Amino acid sequence: MVHHIKTDTQIVVKDKVKTQAQKPPRYKVLLLNDDFTPMDFVVSVLRMFFEKGYEEATFIMLQVHRKGVGVCGVYVYDVAEMKVSQVNEYSRRRGFPLQCTMEKE
Numbered sequence: 001m002v003h004h005i006k007t008d009t010q011i012v013v014k015d016k017v018k019t020q021a022q023k024p025p026r027y028k029v030l031l032l033n034d035d036f037t038p039m040d041f042v043v044s045v046l047r048m049f050f051e052k053g054y055e056e057a058t059f060i061m062l063q064v065h066r067k068g069v070g071v072c073g074v075y076v077y078d079v080a081e082m083k084v085s086q087v088n089e090y091s092r093r094r095g096f097p098l099q100c101t102m103e104k105e
């Protein structure tokens with residue numbers, strides 16, 4: 001399915017009409033806090049699925065833990081959707097309620 005069908009924009013530059021291609025929208029992939037998922041599991045998810053190093057993964061995990069939500073990365077729709085389903089399936093199979101979701105940037 002195509003999620004963004006945008007017509008290219010026509011702009012006038014120095015009396016000439018130019019076509020400006022439209023950038024696809026981007027989506028923030030978010031992790032939500034819960035009381036049951038272990039901190040080290042969340043850190044490992046951030047490292048495996050979002051290519052974070054140990055320190056950045058720990059920082060994001062603590063931010064989610066304190067604030068309730070945090071951004072793992074920003075992607076085009078199909079990549080964001082794939083990450084969300086992979087993380088949720090991975091967590092469910094290991095018995096943790098960790099919730100991954102996405103929202104338009």
Ligand code: TYC
Pocket residue numbers: 031032033034035036037038039042061062064065098099
């Ligand atoms: N709040 C969890 C705990 O205290 C840790 C946690 C952090 C869970 C981030 C989910 O997205 C999350 N064990």
